[in-house]
Amino acid sequence: MRENKDLKLAVLIDADNIPYSNIKGMLDEIAKIGIPTIKRIYGDWTKPTVSGWKQPLLEHAITPIQQYSYTTGKNATDSAMIIDAMDILHSEKVDGFCLVSSDSDFTRLAVRLRESGMLVIGIGEKKTPNPFIVACDKFIYIEIIGNSEIENSDTQQDSLSSNHSKGEKDSNIEPINKKLIQLLKTTVMDLADDDGWAFLGDMGNLIIKKRPDFDPRNYGYPKLTPLIKSLNKVFDIDVRVADKKHIKHIYVKIKE
DSSP states (O other), X not given: OOOXXXXXXXXXXXXXXXXXXXXXXXXXXXXXTOEEEEEEEEEOTTSGGGGGGHHHHHHHTOEEEEOOOOSTTOOHHHHHHHHHHHHHHHHXXXXXXXXXXXXXXGHHHHHHHHHTTOEEXXXXXXXXXXXXXXXXXXXXXXXXXXXXXXXXXXXXXXXXHHHHHTTOOOTTOOOOOHHHHHHHHHHHHXXXXXXXXXXXXXXXXXXHHHOTTOOGGGGTOSSHHHHHHHTTTTXXXXXXXXXXXXXXXXXXXXXX
16 A cells, blocks of 8 residues: 555545544544645534534644535435545545545445545444445554554553453454454465565555455554564564664565
8 A cells, every 4th residue: 555654635524424532543543644635524513413523623623514414314425525525636636535434325436536546545433334445445443543542552552462362352353363364374475485485564565455454453463563473373474684774674474
């Protein structure tokens, strides 16, 4: 996946399908990928159900777009977001989009934006339908964004590791299963040199292409490296020092 801190991103948020309590974590996550030059949120602000968004919008300079519900049972917010996204696309002011919603109605929009060469990041809850997830270059679950903020200190990370060893499970952490291990193994085989070693950086990029919602945090690990290290019965790891000091490259190989 393309990641460049100078990438200009349009962040479009569906207020009807996203909890406002996660907004800081979401914007911090987006900042790792690029610069959110356009920040808009769509909803019917006359409804009490979205009243909690008022303070977060002021704190993070997000522009609210009013969209009345013209017909009962129809979501006018979706149409407004899609129209704005296409206007922004043709303005050629951004390099990518971040679509924040758990609604599969944005699947076709994500596909269309990618067809135009845009980077498309999706952010939503784990209930998000799979068609929208796979239509994005990368999809990030809100639940793990919340976890990464709460479990930021070393002490909390140690506690998390301890919980893993004891078999205790956080409700938002998925267990490492055969499907994940097979994904990792096939990716290593796809990238391996003649001796069976695959560069971890390339491995991470290829996994996201295969499964846009892959994130080591889904399994309780902050990065791919500690996730692979936890599977020491499946993989060997080789740390190679580059010509320049302090630069290390990690390679992975399937155990024989």
